[in-house]
Amino acid sequence: MNYKVRKVFAIFILTLLILIASTKYYGIRGIDNLAYVVAIGIDVGTDENLLLSLQISLPNSGESSSSSSQSSSVVVESVECSSINTGITLFNSYLGKEINLSHCKVLVISEEFATQGVSEVLYTLTNEIQFRTTSNIIISKCDAKSYLEYSAPLLDKVSARYYEIAPTSSEYTGFTESITCNEFLSAISSNFSSPVAILGSINSEATQGKSVSSSDVTSYYTAGQTPISPKNDGVETMGLAIFNKDKLVGELNGFESICHLIISNKLKNAQIRVPSPVKELDFIDLYIEFDDDTQNSVYLVNSTPYITSNIKITAKIQSMNNNINLKDDELVRKIETSAEAFLKENIVNYLYKTSKEFDADIDSFGLYASKYFSTNDEWENYNWIHHYKDAYFNVNIDVNLRSSYLLTSTDGGSSD
Amino acid sequence: MNYNKLGNFEAICLIVVLFINHLVLNLPQMILNNSKNASILNCIYILALVLIFVILVVKLLKNFAGLDIIDISEYLGGKFLQILIGILCIVYLLVEASFLTRMFSKNLFLAYFNDYPISFIIFLFLFVVVVANLMGRKSIIKTNTIVVPIALFSILFTFIFVADLLRVERSLPILADGASTIFLTGASNIFAFNGLFFLFFVSPLLNKKQDMPKIAFASTLICGIFLILSITALVFAFSDIYSVIRISPLYFIIINSKLSSFLERPEIIFIFIWTLSLMSFLSIAVMFILNIFKKMTNMKKVKNLSVAVCTIIFTISLLIDNVFTLEKVANAFYKYGTLVLVFGVFTLVLIGANIKKKMLQKRQNINYKE
Numbered sequence: 001m002n003y004k005v006r007k008v009f010a011i012f013i014l015t016l017l018i019l020i021a022s023t024k025y026y027g028i029r030g031i032d033n034l035a036y037v038v039a040i041g042i043d044v045g046t047d048e049n050l051l052l053s054l055q056i057s058l059p060n061s062g063e064s065s066s067s068s069s070q071s072s073s074v075v076v077e078s079v080e081c082s083s084i085n086t087g088i089t090l091f092n093s094y095l096g097k098e099i100n101l102s103h104c105k106v107l108v109i110s111e112e113f114a115t116q117g118v119s120e121v122l123y124t125l126t127n128e129i130q131f132r133t134t135s136n137i138i139i140s141k142c143d144a145k146s147y148l149e150y151s152a153p154l155l156d157k158v159s160a161r162y163y164e165i166a167p168t169s170s171e172y173t174g175f176t177e178s179i180t181c182n183e184f185l186s187a188i189s190s191n192f193s194s195p196v197a198i199l200g201s202i203n204s205e206a207t208q209g210k211s212v213s214s215s216d217v218t219s220y221y222t223a224g225q226t227p228i229s230p231k232n233d234g235v236e237t238m239g240l241a242i243f244n245k246d247k248l249v250g251e252l253n254g255f256e257s258i259c260h261l262i263i264s265n266k267l268k269n270a271q272i273r274v275p276s277p278v279k280e281l282d283f284i285d286l287y288i289e290f291d292d293d294t295q296n297s298v299y300l301v302n303s304t305p306y307i308t309s310n311i312k313i314t315a316k317i318q319s320m321n322n323n324i325n326l327k328d329d330e331l332v333r334k335i336e337t338s339a340e341a342f343l344k345e346n347i348v349n350y351l352y353k354t355s356k357e358f359d360a361d362i363d364s365f366g367l368y369a370s371k372y373f374s375t376n377d378e379w380e381n382y383n384w385i386h387h388y389k390d391a392y393f394n395v396n397i398d399v400n401l402r403s404s405y406l407l408t409s410t411d412g413g414s415s416d
Numbered sequence: 417m418n419y420n421k422l423g424n425f426e427a428i429c430l431i432v433v434l435f436i437n438h439l440v441l442n443l444p445q446m447i448l449n450n451s452k453n454a455s456i457l458n459c460i461y462i463l464a465l466v467l468i469f470v471i472l473v474v475k476l477l478k479n480f481a482g483l484d485i486i487d488i489s490e491y492l493g494g495k496f497l498q499i500l501i502g503i504l505c506i507v508y509l510l511v512e513a514s515f516l517t518r519m520f521s522k523n524l525f526l527a528y529f530n531d532y533p534i535s536f537i538i539f540l541f542l543f544v545v546v547v548a549n550l551m552g553r554k555s556i557i558k559t560n561t562i563v564v565p566i567a568l569f570s571i572l573f574t575f576i577f578v579a580d581l582l583r584v585e586r587s588l589p590i591l592a593d594g595a596s597t598i599f600l601t602g603a604s605n606i607f608a609f610n611g612l613f614f615l616f617f618v619s620p621l622l623n624k625k626q627d628m629p630k631i632a633f634a635s636t637l638i639c640g641i642f643l644i645l646s647i648t649a650l651v652f653a654f655s656d657i658y659s660v661i662r663i664s665p666l667y668f669i670i671i672n673s674k675l676s677s678f679l680e681r682p683e684i685i686f687i688f689i690w691t692l693s694l695m696s697f698l699s700i701a702v703m704f705i706l707n708i709f710k711k712m713t714n715m716k717k718v719k720n721l722s723v724a725v726c727t728i729i730f731t732i733s734l735l736i737d738n739v740f741t742l743e744k745v746a747n748a749f750y751k752y753g754t755l756v757l758v759f760g761v762f763t764l765v766l767i768g769a770n771i772k773k774k775m776l777q778k779r780q781n782i783n784y785k786e
Binding site: 006009129132133134180182186187189190192193364367368370371373374375376377378379 | 452453526527547551583585586588589590591592593594654655671672676677
């Protein structure tokens with residue numbers, strides 16, 4: 001090809017590209033033709049198999065300034081249908097716009113539906129190109145439709161952004177874990193672990209727990225029970241929903257979620273309340289994070305799993321009162337011992353709860369046990385989950401109280 | 417051959433491009449289906465096998481420096497064998513190109529362009545290929561030298577962004593379905609290195625013919641390392657990777673990686689790079705088809721035949737309508753076609769040509785002594 005022909009050809013291609021880039025095909029599907037779903041809710045239907053609820057973002061919703069319970073930036077619609085795809089088709093027909101799941105941030109499944117099994121719903125959604133498996137999965141203690149209706153972000157105008165940010169609160173509370181649909185599905189088909197999902201509920205006066213006494217630990221609440229008094233009823237996520245394969249078998253409260261994060265090496269940081277060894281304080285608030293990764297090991301003693309967890313935690317003291325001197329080595333050691341005893345008791349209880357009560361290995365101990373088997377057949381014949389309920393747990397915990405914050409002593413340093 | 421001469425890096429990119437296209441499509445899934453959680457072990461094993469194979473090939477090619485497999489087959493069996501091997505190579509490249517185009521277009525069609533007919537997407541790919549071949553070999557090879565490193569970086573990035581999910585314990589039990597699936601039936605996974613097809617054609621194109629061993633080993637190691645990286649990312653990061661079969665495992669890694677937390681649609685960047693990579697491979701495949709055809713027929717100008725070759729690719733790619741059947745046929749051809757042609761026929765031709773050369777030399781020596 002000679003130079004002139006190449007030049008003409010290059011100009012032709014360039015012109016074509018500019019034309020395509022700067023013009024719009026009339027029939028193209030854009031924001032005017034699509035209804036963007038920000039959350040999907042799945043409930044057990046009355047007549048049909050399921051009740052599909054969609055929280056749909058309204059156009060120009062970012063300009064809304066409503067403070068009602070149901071934010072006006074979104075609308076929730078429901079339909080009784082035999083499958084998710086049928087429901088979406090019915091919505092397409094009713095709304096006059098095509099449902100688009102590409103901005104969906106959360107999948108909410110009611111507790112009642114989850115006890116019957118969620119794998120069909122999840123695999124169907126995963127097969128859907130628009131649906132992102134990085135969306136979070138929430139198991140709602142109330143029905144999913146109500147959850148979506150009450151999920152009004154207090155400090156955010158756009159629901160999609162709220163759903164993106166809300167699960168990240170677990171990074172600084174530890175009260176739940178940000179679980180994506182992909183992680184959940186992966187655990188369903190795994191022979192080494194059991195799935196967990198975020199636990200959510202509507203928080204209203206009727207659902208709240210009893211008033212807090214000094215001996216209560218704030219994080220013992222589960223979703224919907226925290227004694228918050230919001231202006232309007234809202235939703236909250238706290239605790240975890242436990243699954244055996246694809247069926248819901250139980251739930252963990254906020255503190256048990258912290259225990260789960262400690263064992264599974266996912267804790268970023270958290271605040272815990274431990275009994276005080278000194279009379280000046282009844283309870284001590286500690287800000288905890290990992291000193292080192294938790295070391296888990298599994299031994300098989302006559303086919304029974306013997307599971308050991310070595311935990312190293314660093315803590316900062318948050319509580320203060322008169323006559324406390326944190327430069328006193330003995331006091332520091334007493335607080336550490338108290339925290340160790342408290343955490344050990346709670347973690348052991350949590351581990352036995354998952355094994356004896358739920359038969360669910362949510363901490364993936366199966367991965368450590370699989371090294372004793374050379375082939376997949378041997379491992380499957382062993383039936384890990386069956387043996388997990390007989391597991392014996394040994395937790396070794398080392399709490400290292402590093403510092404307080406701005407105050408180190410309130411007794412004038414008399415015991416220095 | 418009237419090629420522009422290749423540098424070492426250009427030659428390596430030429431060999432690696434076919435491998436990259438399979439890697440981003442379904443190569444990891446094919447290996448995972450066979451070896452499951454022992455796939456990493458299997459990949460290390462097949463890399464070792466392929467390195468032994470490459471040592472053998474390099475040794476056999478040493479006696480035929482500057483000749484490709486078509487020339488060598490002519491030396492061994494005359495025009496008949498040359499045409500036979502030529503036809504096999506053309507069929508292999510045509511079918512490979514067709515299936516790769518169709519599989520990639522099918523994924524694009526399913527994910528992004530379901531309003532357009534798939535034939536239109538395939539046409540766009542082949543239009544680029546025709547233009548590239550009309551522009552000349554130099555532009556194809558230079559473009560490939562740019563595209564291949566970018567594609568390799570994109571694959572490396574997928575590994576980096578999934579690093580936080582990696583858990584070594586997911587590869588246990590170590591022998592998966594048994595040692596035989598790793599070391600006996602698993603040995604057939606050497607088909608993953610089908611890019612070595614071009615190894616038998618690059619010799620006459622090289623600037624420095626003595627660098628052939630370096631090119632062969634470097635390209636094999638690059639393919640091996642990237643295969644191991646991809647399989648490691650999949651096995652260590654996802655527990656269900658063997659039970660849930662996906663259209664493209666690397667695409668799956670990207671949409672589930674950390675990258676998705678700060679980019680809305682990160683996969684688009686990767687798909688763009690991989691599209692360029694497919695176009696580059698198709699251009700190279702058509703270029704080689706034309707040159708093999710030229711050798712077989714002694715035609716002087718074959719450039720304009722690129723339209724005809726692309727029309728054949730277009731037709732073959734649309735032959736199978738059912739996607740499930742297409743995947744079965746394409747995977748079977750990819751595996752058994754490579755094993756038979758690259759690791760079987762080519763090696764036999766090389767061994768035969770070497771024996772013939774030795775016998776002729778022996779005869780010459782005897783005649784000389786007499």
